[in-house]
Amino acid sequence: MTSSRTGAAGLAALASLVADETRAGFLLALLDGRAWTAGELARHAGVAASTASEHLGKLVAGGLLAEERQGRHRYVRLADARVAQLVEDLAAQVTPSAAARPRTLRAAGAGSAMARGRTCYDHLAGRLGIAVTDALTGLGLLRQDTGFALTDEGVSWFEGLGVPLVRTGRRPLARACLDWTERRSHLAGVAGAALCRHALDAGWCVRIGSERAVKVTGRGERALAELLGIQPDTLR
Amino acid sequence: MTSSRTGAAGLAALASLVADETRAGFLLALLDGRAWTAGELARHAGVAASTASEHLGKLVAGGLLAEERQGRHRYVRLADARVAQLVEDLAAQVTPSAAARPRTLRAAGAGSAMARGRTCYDHLAGRLGIAVTDALTGLGLLRQDTGFALTDEGVSWFEGLGVPLVRTGRRPLARACLDWTERRSHLAGVAGAALCRHALDAGWCVRIGSERAVKVTGRGERALAELLGIQPDTLR
DNA sequence: CGCACACTTCGGCGGGCGCCGAACTGTGCG
């Protein structure tokens, strides 16, 4: 009983960090995988700098964020891929109900860039992420029927792309991440991150503004069609 | 911005449900996969019945719990496997730090039954869960090197056991679930649930008390040794 | 029926927490 009590206290403490709208907004913003300054986050959330500072202190103390001080700036980012996954999972749990379709076309337009393509911390999501995942599966590079794992051919494919996959720590080579716009799993893990990095490096897609949305370039359309047989229409 | 705001509000609202120690205790208790009455949970958490009632109302309204009324009893259970996974993931995130080893031998003894073997909602965890997962992997029935998926031989093995695996909805056949005592992944998903159910049905293990802990029986030791080559010592 | 019991509703209390502005620290720049 005592041990379950302390377990409950810890669980509640962790959830408390996310249970505030301002802090939740910070975490969602940081899902782009980059480091933000305290001031940027404060403006993004519409709170005073002092308020943001206190929130960041809690999130760092709670192990959800990592910080890096540079001069008079305090940069923060999600602590690691595991925290990012947790935030994604929580967000995915919410949106099914909050997925109430936007009423106005304007609002629909605002969300549709995110729906077309975005990053999930360090891998691709949205229609773009799903298209890539489906293509890999169709080509026999990824198995989804009995779990979620690359095939040996899949590992070779990444090597052929010039992006060898190296396991780091406990992170799996391939992992399923639930997509909150498509309601299906897309590729995460080491392979998902490697592919996303390569896509950005090679100019297959570029970030839009300061949000998580990405846009597929003409070069990207050609590369995805050639390498994975993805029809450009799929991505629009 | 507006859309990210509402996303943050939803995320915070979900986390708020878990951010209370009493409600967190309910969720952890319900991780045994069974239905509890409101009164049982109230006593378990040490709060008044009226307090528990209010908490249950929120958890049900938030979609985390499903309820079933029978006469004057209100039975609640976790809404589905997805919620169970979320709670497990959150709990796993906490315990690495809270894994501070218990000081007294008495406390160590209390926790060790859970560490030896327990259920995680509907599949096996603890040393028992890890041993089974490792054995399946060693026999080539489960692949963990490139993700987490059963092999074709693995699917056949379950059929041979008399437990055919049927996919229901989106739930994957095999999924990795992070074990908070062993700090490694064990088998979850349809296969994990089927194996756990079979283990309980066939008397390989029995539940201890009203908690999640399970104990491997003599019959279970023989079956696990014969079918998977698991040494009984591994489980003690 | 009428009692026992599980659960719910309500009012009220108290503590915790998020918010801000003002004052302070520390960094960069001219």
Place this chain on the structure above:
DNA sequence: CGCACAGTTCGGCGCCCGCCGAAGTGTGCG
């Protein structure tokens, strides 16, 4: 230097929320 600016600390305000006990509802049982 001295100013501008990022971030922090602090005090105080107000609200939200979890808690309880008392009263109310509905079910089962003798």
